Amino acid sequence: MHVEKLNQLIERYLSVSFFVTKKAAALVKCELDEEMTNDQYYLLRYMSKRGVCTSTELASAFMVNKSAITAMTNRLVDKGLMKRTRDENDRRVVYLTLTEQGDAWLKKTEERIHKLVESFIMKFSEQEIESFIETYEKLANILQELEEKA
Amino acid sequence: MHVEKLNQLIERYLSVSFFVTKKAAALVKCELDEEMTNDQYYLLRYMSKRGVCTSTELASAFMVNKSAITAMTNRLVDKGLMKRTRDENDRRVVYLTLTEQGDAWLKKTEERIHKLVESFIMKFSEQEIESFIETYEKLANILQELEEKA
DNA sequence: CCCGATATTTCAATTATTTAACTATTAAAT
DNA sequence: ATTTAATAGTTAAATAATTGAAATATCGGG
Structure with missing residues (x-):
């Protein structure tokens, strides 16, 4: 590839x-209750997918x-959305899980976020989305491997 | 499109x-001097592209x-990378520009970041990158228009 | 039993952010 | 021309996210 090209x-990327990252963050924020943050949403989302976490x-x-x-956990425990449980076999380990309230909140929020993403995704052909996500995932894999090598 | 599909x-996206957003942020951070943050880099980058800003x-x-x-500006002015100038015609307005130091820092940093992005982008065919960025830009435009309507 | 490793928390500091209130200046309306 | 609106930016207090270093607690091997 030519250097200029x-x-x-790179500049376009x-x-x-x-822009998309900033804007997406702003849009996600609009879908959340006033007292919740994007990071808190992403954390609960991740935990819900993984089940039990440390x-x-x-x-x-x-x-x-x-x-x-620890700090995020404290905030979410205070809000009653998450709870800590100590491992009885290895008492150093603390398991983190969603409370029922956390589950309910996430379920409600996931619905909103899905609708949000759907409203944009629908503007593309299935083929175009598919290709885009495939390349995106390929990039993610490259970044992931990088981590493992280091 | 089928609902399930x-x-x-949506989930994949x-x-x-x-993941890519988080990872990219972490990688960018590695390329910055210890005392600089990603947000500061993005702000200086944006300002440099636009010339004079408010x-x-x-x-x-x-x-x-x-x-x-205002808060970010204060930090960057303290670091000597940015400066404020009042408009003499409309004294409410404050123009923000990079100092020479800011310019120099950005130039050096942009080189590093370009090399970083290059190292990933090179793993794709020109065709694949081009398609990916085109769809990405299409998404950006959709998000942009949304803003203008509202 | 002791030592080094592991899992987590605490603490102090910094950055980024929001909202509301405030200052200063300009433009518009009567 | 004087009051009123709007505009540009800052200040202040609060919260969230983050880092890095030090502390606490526990585990496992020799």
């Missing part, structure tokens, strides 16, 4: 990913320090 | 965009309140 693509796992999934997870 | 695509414009581009821009 390559640089153009940087610009568009910046701080360590979440810290690695979210690429932050464990103390950041 | 649609839901699968949510998962992959979450708080109001930045707030709208970054989809945050103007006071958030």
